Amino acid sequence: MQRNWANVGQDLDAQGSAVLADLISREECRAIARLYSHDDCFRSRVVMARHGFGRGEYKYFRYPLPDLIAELRTSIYPHLVPIANRWNKAMGIDIRYPETHGEFLERCHAAGQTKPTPLLLQYEEGDYNCLHQDLYGEHVFPLQVAILLSEPGKDFEGGEFVMTEQRPRMQSRPEVVPLRQGSGVVFAVHHRPVAGTRGVYRVNLRHGVSRVRSGRRHTVGIIFHDSK
DSSP: OOSOHHHHHHHHHHHSEEEETTOSOHHHHHHHHHGGGOGGGEEEEEEHHHHTSEESEEEEEOSSOOHHHHHHHHHHHHHHHHHHHHHHHHTTOOOOOOSSHHHHHHHHHHTTOOBOOOEEEEEOTTOEEEEEOOOOSSOOOSEEEEEEOSOBTTTEEEOOEEEEEEOTTSOOEEEEEOOOTTOEEEEESSEEEEEETTEEEEEEEEEEEOOEEEEOEEEEEEOSSOBO
């Protein structure tokens, strides 16, 4: 995957997120979004309002994953491993991640985390996603990717990707990440290291989606750890 991953790492270090422009084509976006009506591709469906997660819904893919989703998961992971390991070292966390995604999945599955976590989200007018973290078990890869499948200004209005960062003894800092169709954002799942005057400390991050003002918005989430 041709990309300046050093710049991605710098952006992640600076604000906990980085835009991955033009990850997939418009045709691939449309093809993934159309899968939403094919229930045989998914292992479960979640209606957000029933659980206090917001409004809208999403479906978790089942194994085997669609080829493009599986390829993205496998090809992006190795570029994020050095960042994840560097962050853990800086925060004094002993966990280190293997070089390949297959090795990491073996670790997840050995701990009983065998259900795939990539998901397809659908938002209609008035829908939104509350701020949250995608933690599914003991083994959590600290970075994940969300790819916008719909075209802003044409398919929908509103529905911005939002992150908040909570530093110790400070109010939360919001960040809105503008995305184009086919572009993604890689971001911290839980926390990240920040250098302070007394050394490195952890900041806590959450992510969500603002209210969709009109239209329909589809996003695919690439989470690298599996769940129980």
